[in-house]
Amino acid sequence: MRKIFKDINEHYDVFELENGMRLYVIQKVDYQSSVFYLGFPFGSFDLVQEVDGELKRFPSGVAHFLEHKLFENPGGIDIMQSFSHLSCNVNAFTSYNETVYYFNSSKKALQKPLNLLLDFVQNLSITEASVEKEKGIITQELRMYKQMPEQRLMAETYHSLYANHPVRLDIGGTEESVNDTTMEDLMDAYRFNYHPSNSIMVCVTPLNPDLIHRLVKANQDQKSFEPRRAIKRLLDEEPKAVVRPFHQFEMDIQASKLTYSFKLDDYSEDHKLNIKNEWQYRLFLELVFSPTNPAYEQWMESNRIAEYFGYEVEVNREYGFVMFYGENEDEHDFVDLIRSSLDEDLNKFKEAFDLLKRRYYAQMLRSFDDQDDYAITLLRSEFSGVEMMDSIAILKSIQFEEILHLGKELLNKPTALVKMTGLRKLD
Numbered sequence: 565m566r567k568i569f570k571d572i573n574e575h576y577d578v579f580e581l582e583n584g585m586r587l588y589v590i591q592k593v594d595y596q597s598s599v600f601y602l603g604f605p606f607g608s609f610d611l612v613q614e615v616d617g618e619l620k621r622f623p624s625g626v627a628h629f630l631e632h633k634l635f636e637n638p639g640g641i642d643i644m645q646s647f648s649h650l651s652c653n654v655n656a657f658t659s660y661n662e663t664v665y666y667f668n669s670s671k672k673a674l675q676k677p678l679n680l681l682l683d684f685v686q687n688l689s690i691t692e693a694s695v696e697k698e699k700g701i702i703t704q705e706l707r708m709y710k711q712m713p714e715q716r717l718m719a720e721t722y723h724s725l726y727a728n729h730p731v732r733l734d735i736g737g738t739e740e741s742v743n744d745t746t747m748e749d750l751m752d753a754y755r756f757n758y759h760p761s762n763s764i765m766v767c768v769t770p771l772n773p774d775l776i777h778r779l780v781k782a783n784q785d786q787k788s789f790e791p792r793r794a795i796k797r798l799l800d801e802e803p804k805a806v807v808r809p810f811h812q813f814e815m816d817i818q819a820s821k822l823t824y825s826f827k828l829d830d831y832s833e834d835h836k837l838n839i840k841n842e843w844q845y846r847l848f849l850e851l852v853f854s855p856t857n858p859a860y861e862q863w864m865e866s867n868r869i870a871e872y873f874g875y876e877v878e879v880n881r882e883y884g885f886v887m888f889y890g891e892n893e894d895e896h897d898f899v900d901l902i903r904s905s906l907d908e909d910l911n912k913f914k915e916a917f918d919l920l921k922r923r924y925y926a927q928m929l930r931s932f933d934d935q936d937d938y939a940i941t942l943l944r945s946e947f948s949g950v951e952m953m954d955s956i957a958i959l960k961s962i963q964f965e966e967i968l969h970l971g972k973e974l975l976n977k978p979t980a981l982v983k984m985t986g987l988r989k990l991d
Contacts, residue, residue, distance in 0.1 A: 587777060631663050702736060755793075805827075870892075
């Protein structure tokens with residue numbers, strides 16, 4: 565089946581294999597290289613699952629732990645070195661909602677690296693000894709992240725905002741959860757979540773889509789798999805209130821860093837509605853808290869903000885927040901700047917609104933020319949059940965009047981202020 569988007573002159577081909585794997589091939593005839601992304605909707609949020617009607621709990625970080633172990637080949641072969649011998653780069657990542665394995669190659673002969681990707685991801689072979697060894701590697705990784713000021717600031721912010729949602733936990737888990745992870749946990753996580761029917765492969769290539777389909781099909785036809793299981797993510801109910809309205813901690817830094825966050829409760833099971841809400845917030849925040857606003861330069865000159873200043877916004881089916889971050893020794897001044905700006909009359913930015921929409925639209929169109937961006941965006945769109953073009957259409961549909969009220973609405977949301985200061989000197 566071919567998906568065609570006439571408005572932007574884009575298309576891709578969709579194939580479904582007999583084992584349920586979905587293959588998306590984006591042909592770019594002028595490109596010199598190919599990328600393959602193989603993803604599973606199993607990430608750090610999947611700590612409690614209903615599997616065929618039964619409850620299964622995993623230690624936090626199990627998805628990331630499993631990603632590490634899949635690179636261990638039972639025959640002692642170094643997976644990364646094997647790809648390198650084929651002139652390919654291979655890597656993987658675990659996020660909140662998915663785990664993805666990928667490689668790129670400038671060669672036209674893709675059967676060997678493609679087989680290598682599918683074979684190592686579809687074959688978990690671990691021992692108790694190898695699991696114990698990996699725990700030390702992952703805990704060292706977690707300790708390293710804790711020493712990064714920005715990483716630590718974000719972690720403390722999530723802990724201030726959320727009581728129960730796993731967004732408050734590092735994708736890699738905690739040292740305690742990693743050490744509690746068993747070989748059985750990893751094998752169960754793999755069996756439940758890595759079935760081919762639970763996976764999506766996206767390829768961006770100059771080669772013919774039918775050829776790519778034949779290569780993938782030839783590999784999969786040689787394998788047999790257990791029956792697919794019915795899986796559902798379960799989450800504890802999250803209270804509307806924040807956990808810590810104010811939290812302060814120390815690190816070895818030169819200037820104090822802050823986050824001031826608003827906890828949202830207007831997210832929905834309708835993912836398209838969440839996309840619209842997030843676009844509305846992004847448009848509003850970019851108008852008020854960027855150089856588009858004449859006051860922005862004054863904030864810089866008076867040192868109320870520095871180069872390290874910005875915002876993040878996320879709205880999805882499970883949670884939502886608007887977060888501001890910056891450097892300011894006076895947290896009260898930082899909060900006052902945010903709150904007073906949210907209460908401003910937005911009508912003075914009306915002329916900039918359409919220009920901003922066009923800029924975002926252009927950025928989205930440019931992403932279709934980036935192999936990796938295109939592949940990841942398509943993969944995530946399919947996992948969420950919303951087509952890529954829906955986000956563009958939603959952006960284009962938003963009217964200026966729809967964002968006028970957002971600032972005042974945010975002022976009524978629960979807030980969390982987190983301040984990271986430099987270490988106090990001992991007398």
